[in-house]
Amino acid sequence: MAKDLFSANSELYQQARPQYSTEILDAILTYVPERALAWDCGAGSGQFTQLVAPHFAQVLATDLSEQQLQQAPVFANVRYLQATAEHSPCTSASVDLVCVAQAIHWFDFTTFYAEVKRVLKPEGVLAVVGYGLIQLQDAELQHALQQLYFKTLQGYWDPERRYIDEHYQTIPFPFQELAVPALALRYTWSSMQLLQYLATWSGVQHYQRQHQQDPLQNIRQCLVAKGNPTVKLSFPVLLRVGRQFASDVA
Numbered sequence: 137m138a139k140d141l142f143s144a145n146s147e148l149y150q151q152a153r154p155q156y157s158t159e160i161l162d163a164i165l166t167y168v169p170e171r172a173l174a175w176d177c178g179a180g181s182g183q184f185t186q187l188v189a190p191h192f193a194q195v196l197a198t199d200l201s202e203q204q205l206q207q208a209p210v211f212a213n214v215r216y217l218q219a220t221a222e223h224s225p226c227t228s229a230s231v232d233l234v235c236v237a238q239a240i241h242w243f244d245f246t247t248f249y250a251e252v253k254r255v256l257k258p259e260g261v262l263a264v265v266g267y268g269l270i271q272l273q274d275a276e277l278q279h280a281l282q283q284l285y286f287k288t289l290q291g292y293w294d295p296e297r298r299y300i301d302e303h304y305q306t307i308p309f310p311f312q313e314l315a316v317p318a319l320a321l322r323y324t325w326s327s328m329q330l331l332q333y334l335a336t337w338s339g340v341q342h343y344q345r346q347h348q349q350d351p352l353q354n355i356r357q358c359l360v361a362k363g364n365p366t367v368k369l370s371f372p373v374l375l376r377v378g379r380q381f382a383s384d385v386a
Contacts, residue, residue: 153183153336154267154321154371156237161187163316164263164377170232175255177221177248178239182208184265188235189214198224222247226255237265241299245308258385262311266374267321268303270333273368280355288351289339297339304374311378319373327364331356 171192176185179197181204189195189211198219199205205216217225221236221243234252236243252262269285272278299307325333334340334352343351350356359365 153181153238153333154323156184156187156265157319157321157373158187159317159319160265160373160375161191163319163375164233164235164261164265165191167261167314167377167379168233169259170257173226173231174233174235175224175226175231177224177234177236178242179208179216179237180204180239182214182216184235184237185209185214186211188233192232196224196226222251224251224255228254229257231255232257232260233263234260235263235265238267240264240266240304240307241296249308249310253380253384256380259379261314262378264304264307264309264374264376266300266304267371268300268374269371271370271372272330273370274362274365277355277358277362277367280358284334284351284355285339288354289337289343292342292346293339294342300374303372304376307376309376309378310381312381314377314379316375316377319375321371321373323369325367325369327359327367330367330369331359 172194174188174192174195176182176188176195176197179185179199180201182197185195185197186209193213195211195214196217197205197208197214198217198221200218200220202218205218208214208216219225221239234256240248256262270281272281331352334355340351343349359367
């Protein structure tokens with residue numbers, strides 16, 4: 137059964153999650169010869185949808201969470217629809233690009249990939265996008281973050297989180313893999329932006345529900361002690377791009 141972990145905090149998720157870079161999309165579009173229809177699956181509040189929209193005649197953005205989709209930006213060529221990843225309304229061989237941003241680890245791989253192969257055109261592309269554990273430039277803050285992630289929240293992450301820790305290299309990927317560059321997302325955030333982002337972690341939310349305590353307290357105190365500085369940080373980009381094998385194309 138698909139998990140919906142983010143409906144209850146959909147507005148915060150939309151505001152606090154990092155934005156994807158045009159470099160990611162450029163790396164993907166290199167392999168997409170036609171631009172009629174893209175399916176952004178697990179679109180959430182449209183972080184990746186808004187990058188894709190200007191490059192395609194039509195975009196279908198689906199998500200399990202209606203609350204998330206309600207936070208997404210409006211575009212004339214984008215249709216938002218509540219749907220599971222494993223069952224799309226797309227007709228067979230109609231989609232030029234299927235993209236999944238920071239969501240594939242929640243899917244049933246076998247059923248989802250069967251749906252991808254059904255809807256993709258023969259030269260269509262699947263792009264799996266994500267970002268790994270945040271890296272803070274300040275050594276003391278980075279230590280506090282590591283303590284939070286690996287110690288305080290140990291046992292509070294859903295098991296699917298391991299696929300992100302493994303940079304999506306251990307997910308099944310039954311497609312002809314295409315070469316992509318190593319990329320990172322780099323930002324300078326305020327202390328509040330950092331705390332808001334951490335508050336969107338599913339592990340943090342699980343911890344709070346169980347203990348009625350704030351697991352971010354140590355990081356809050358560290359930021360206050362430093363005068364609530366702006367924080368330089370980065371996320372490693374997780375990116376896998378593939379086409380169907382010739383033997384899979386009818």
